[in-house]
Amino acid sequence: MPIVLIGPMGAGKSRVGQRLASAVDAPFIDTDVRITERYGPIDEIFAREGEEYFRIIEREIVADALREESVISLGGGAVLHPETQADLEDLPVVWLQVSAEAVAPRLSGSTRPLLAEGGIGAWKAILESRRPVYEALADLRIDTSRRSVARIVEEITEWFGGAR
Ligand SMILES: Nc1ncnc2c1ncn2[C@@H]1O[C@H](COP(=O)(O)OP(=O)(O)O)[C@@H](O)[C@H]1O
Numbered sequence: 001m002p003i004v005l006i007g008p009m010g011a012g013k014s015r016v017g018q019r020l021a022s023a024v025d026a027p028f029i030d031t032d033v034r035i036t037e038r039y040g041p042i043d044e045i046f047a048r049e050g051e052e053y054f055r056i057i058e059r060e061i062v063a064d065a066l067r068e069e070s071v072i073s074l075g076g077g078a079v080l081h082p083e084t085q086a087d088l089e090d091l092p093v094v095w096l097q098v099s100a101e102a103v104a105p106r107l108s109g110s111t112r113p114l115l116a117e118g119g120i121g122a123w124k125a126i127l128e129s130r131r132p133v134y135e136a137l138a139d140l141r142i143d144t145s146r147r148s149v150a151r152i153v154e155e156i157t158e159w160f161g162g163a164r
């Protein structure tokens with residue numbers, strides 16, 4: 001069964017997922033990496049085709065990934081798709097949380113298209129609009145604001161070991 005990491009941009013899904021996968025000796029999938037491999041850089045997809053198109057290709061990539069026995073780091077908005085929400089109901093889902101103060105330095109220099117104009121203000125608004133979805137899907141939530149990646153990985157493996 002896959003383990004799925006969700007949460008807002010900069011929460012650490014990609015970095016934690018990679019370390020978690022090596023800790024539990026499972027394959028790692030970052031759905032944004034797969035999108036980029038197949039369709040090119042995410043900011044260019046947004047600029048060329050728009051967010052709606054991005055969500056369609058993202059869903060295809062996510063649907064394939066969820067069939068694999070692996071640690072899966074989703075992009076922050078992947079949970080917006082109703083079919084992905086339905087898929088995640090039956091899987092172990094970890095919501096990585098982070099405060100605006102802690103995430104701001106993590107996002108500096110980022111090319112995330114949804115933050116290109118609004119910066120941290122946009123990040124906060126996006127989080128609030130998605131919060132109910134993250135709440136509904138999460139089986140475990142971890143505030144990453146003041147925790148090391150190693151500590152977060154430990155908490156997830158302890159929880160998952162007990163949950164299995
Ligand atoms: N627990 C953490 N403490 C400090 N920095 C972190 C932590 N987790 C991730 N980061 C850093 O924050 C940035 C965003 O992390 P990333 O894994 O890309 O987030 P996401 O995939 O959720 O958008 C990266 O530079 C990463 O190294």
Ligand SMILES: O=C(O)C1=C[C@@H](OP(=O)(O)O)[C@@H](O)[C@H](O)C1
Pocket residue numbers: 007008009010013014032042074075076077078112113114
């Ligand atoms: O929250 C979002 O809508 C997005 C998050 C990004 O991934 P991360 O959450 O890994 O930054 C990436 O999928 C894209 O820029 C859109």
Ligand SMILES: [Mg+2]
Pocket residue numbers: 013014015032073074075
């Ligand atoms: Mg990521």
